[in-house]
Amino acid sequence: MFLFTGYNFLNTNKDSLDISIWFNSTYSNNTAFTEIALLRVPRLVNMASNAYIKFLRGSGVEMLLEYVKDMPKVGTKLKFDLSSLLGALFFTWIVELLFPVVLTYLVYEKQQKLKIMMKMHGLKDGPYWMITYTYFFALSAVYMLLFIIFGSVIGLRFFTANNYSIQIVFYFIYINLQIALAFFAASFFSSVKIATVVGYIYVFGSGLLGAFLLRFFVEDNSFPKGWIVVMEIIPGFSLYRGLYEFGQYAFSGTAMGTSGMEWTNLSDPVNGMRTVLIIMVIEWAILLPLAFYLDQVSSLSGGLRKRLLISLKCFKKRAASFRRYSFGRLGPKVTIEMENPDTTQEREVVEQLLLEPSANHAIISDNLTKVYHGKDGNPDKLAVRGLSLALPKGQCFGMLGPNGAGKTSFISMMIGLIPPTSGTAYVHGMDIRTDMNEIYTNMGVCPQHDLLWETLTGREHLLFYGRLKNLKGAELLKATDDSLKSVNLFRGGVGDKQVGKYSGGMKRRLSVAISLIGDPKVVFMDEPSTGLDPASRNNLWSVVKEAKKNRAIILTTHSMEEAEVLCDRLGIFVDGGFQCIGHPKELKARYGGTYVFTMTTSSEHEQEVEQLVRRLSPNANRIYHISGTQKFELPKQEVKIADVFNEVESAKSRFSIHAWGLADTTLEDVFIKVAKGAQAFNV
């Protein structure tokens, strides 16, 4: 830096010194500024004072105290733009704040399985990405626009000095890169909490490192420029560098009285903006397809794991479609000791259907198997053992089974939530391993746990899923109203309340309505009536009864009553396989060829009760006995109901009977018998 100074000694008599000093500065480098320092001029005054003393007292005299007096000057307004100095770090943080917002939203949809739910109802990957990307782009664009407008309105040179078109191009490219980065990062997270923490650490970390590390290297002329470019590959750093350049040009403009960055300045050797723009465009073009690909193959998405190698997938798809319906069963046959006759019969039907396809069958499960691989030294768990099932249209099939039997695992494979370990299933002839996207367009799902957006209303959910099922205009509005009415969410504007304010039962009914909207031909319902009060449950049953007329429904339930009311066929599922399959009445007849006789007396008459039962039925079997209450199974062929009444009447005259009853076998009795037989109650 050069300092030019002019002295005009106006009066130098013995009494007073009158002097004018002019000063100005240049920059050390005439290609562009490198640094700007505030000028300090007391030295000039001291030099003039020294010269005056020497003039009066001789050249040997020296003024002892130097630098004590500031330069007298006229009052000026300090032109100092704080934003230009602080800007880079502060504005990096402001711009980057959108990153954790986008990331958290994407991971939330994945964690809550909302994304897979949307896919299950027919939303394809392409439109999902386009809609989500456009939404975040619009959000970011509005945010950045307000950022520029606000900064300009309050007059910060950081915004007003630099050419607006450069700023707009820079922010446009950066927000695209930031969204692509969020999509990319979302593939690696399955927990919203962790994603949020990591997102904010990235924002603050990259800003601070940019300000204290990158900036240091940028300003150090000896640091290799190539390394700076490598560092700027990190999007937070490229953002920092761009904002740093805006700040530098705006601030130098302040000092020099010129404007900030113009397009022509992009070719300045010290201006890193052009490199940053190029890096960001290339990175965006790489990150976006990479994120899409990772989303497809990532198992963390909670969805069906796609084949990692696309070529392998294509090969398998071709092979599978070639084998479909021609080679019979796929996958290794699971050996099941002493397979029961119902299962064997169902397996044979499936094999026949694979050889001679029938358009009448909506669902064919062929030897479907699921093994959960044990982690941390735990053994593998065979959750579904080579399940074969053929379900014609218009039938509601019920899966009953104790907890942990494998019902949810079976449904999850059928709806694409988890991949089968071996075997497969066909939905209207389409393979669940390869054609899930096509299957989704004709499938309705009511999952075990409600997958709903807390902030949307019930009606909005139905409108959204209705649109996914290609309903439009008046047809969509009618279907939505009908759906809300059918599940009792129409009256009193309940359907227009946010789902976050719904009770558990209301959410359940909405989930059922969603599974049926758009007339899907195959519907899976996992414990649909869980948590419903009796009135709502009855209402739901009539909805399902109506719905099953022209579609195939598979439902899992723990309610025998529900199974009996709704299902045309039942399978009792124990320890990964069916123990029996049949119509509820048929199962009751088969497994329940007995009446259940119950009598409660005082304890001293228990013996007499047992004798009474033996007289009625010599082969009666006592199944329950506790403090005076006994329960017996009486083979139907040995017992006449009239005899039972006569015996009880005559017993009443001999001892006191507190209560008694005779009941036909219920489905619950069948269930307990079958499940007990399979020794499944150790779960």
Ligand SMILES: Nc1ncnc2c1ncn2[C@@H]1O[C@H](COP(=O)(O)OP(=O)(O)OP(=O)(O)O)[C@@H](O)[C@H]1O
């Ligand atoms: N992700 C998993 N990893 C390991 N084991 C699992 C996993 N999911 C389920 N299991 C095990 O597989 C078996 C079947 O579970 P599943 O949830 O399919 O049973 P379910 O019949 O639906 O039970 P419920 O009626 O309680 O919902 C259980 O023993 C369960 O512990």
